Amino acid sequence: MNKNKTDKTIVRLSQWAGMALLAGLVIWAGIFFWKGYHYEQTNDAQIDAYLSPVNAKVGGYIRKIYYKDNQRVKKGDTLVVIELDEYALRKDVAMAELMSARARLHILAATEATQVKSMAVIRAQLVGAKAKVSQQQREYERYKSLLADESTTQQKFDNVATALAITQSDYEQANAGLGVAASKLDDLKAQRAAVDADIKIKEALLGRQELDVKYTVITAPFDGLVGKKTIQEGQLIQPGQTLAFLVNQSEEKWVIANFKETQIGAFKTGQKVSIEVDAFPNEKFNGAIESLAPATGSRYSLLPPDNATGNFVKVIQRIPVRIRLTDAPEKIARLAAGMNANVYVLKDE
CATH class of the missing domain: 1.10.287.620 (Helix Hairpins)
Incomplete structure (x- = not known):
């Protein structure tokens, strides 16, 4: 009796688990097809921002370095001092x-x-x-x-x-x-x-x-975060050499999403965009299409493909789309250049 009762319990639990799994698959498929119907989406997207290089205006040996990797600096803070x-x-x-x-x-x-x-x-x-x-x-x-x-x-x-x-x-x-x-x-x-x-x-x-x-005293041109330090004290630097990269925290950030050429037919400026950033999986960011690139990404490469040579294989090209983030500055400030993102463009807007 006890064995039969246990078997029935196992069967019932298996049935419920199967039903839950089936329901999950149905819900996932529904969401997937619903998004596919209402949105054009891509995971080939990244957060972008201006990285301002800090260059040496004069050459010489570095006497002192006053910053560390990823350090926050204020405008006018001394970064590097060259032998005087x-x-x-x-x-x-x-x-x-x-x-x-x-x-x-x-x-x-x-x-x-x-x-x-x-x-x-x-x-x-x-x-x-x-x-x-x-x-x-x-x-x-x-x-x-x-x-x-x-x-x-x-x-x-x-x-x-x-x-x-x-x-x-x-x-x-x-x-x-x-x-x-x-x-x-x-x-x-x-x-x-x-x-x-x-x-x-x-x-x-x-x-x-x-x-x-x-110029032997190199200072920060604005408030921001310094990137990775690539120089050492005593190193000989040349005029124009890049010493560090500075990310301006007060400047805007945007998203570059590379959509397939078959997806952008109905895209237009101002179209609403929903963004999911891998770093913040439970949070959504809002944006709007700002512009579409005038050429495919491959045309910006060092050696653009020439389809008139060799055997032609048709490959779907991607068009870079610039997306303006429309959330509050405090929310956007958490994003860092280079973060991966999933972008969903709402259709029929």
Whole structure:
């Protein structure tokens, strides 16, 4: 009796288990076909975000690294410091060259002032020489009249004429000296302009060296999370070398879903999207189609396929679809770039 009762219990439990399994399969199949009817779906999707590279603007040996893997940083926080000695020396040289150029400018200014005074002296001499010429010219005319009246000797007249020629020569010499002095002043002004230009060049070079000194301290450009550290202290880096990647937490994140070309016929901008992220299996995220790629993913590869060569095998292509996340920023902030996701696009929207 007990054995028969036990057998009946086992059979009944097996029947119930089979019925539960069958019901589960029916429910799963119903959900699967319901989703297939109402949604276009793909599991070829990932969360994406902008990864900003932190690059070195100057080369040198790394003196100190102030961040660790996956560390949260604030804007302006120091990430890396490069050895300063070489750049400080270049700055000192540029400063010395600038001081030298400025000193030459002061010397030229003093020489220019002296030349202006010399010209003033020559002008005064020129006035005196001109007065002497006028006086000697009158003396010459007087003796010329006396000689015509035979009231003086030829020798006296010749002496007066010679004195007039000497006086005129002195005047012309003074006038020529003024012209030379003026030309030299113009030369000094031209040299001053050249020195002014040289000073501007030296100031620009000094500014560049000061920038290089500033660039030896590499800071975070915004708040975010630093990725994996790939550099070491004492390592030689080159200008433009990427030192780290920084994820901006305040920037938007989006989903790139690669749908088959046979699925996107009815897709349009703004269409609602439901997203399941593998990292949060019990949570759904909402979004909307933002854009569709103008070409298939294979066309963006390094060596795009050429169907005109060899034996052609038709392969269904995939189209990258960009999806904007529409949930609250606090919810989206939990997502990390590269996370896998399942995407469901609601039909007939």
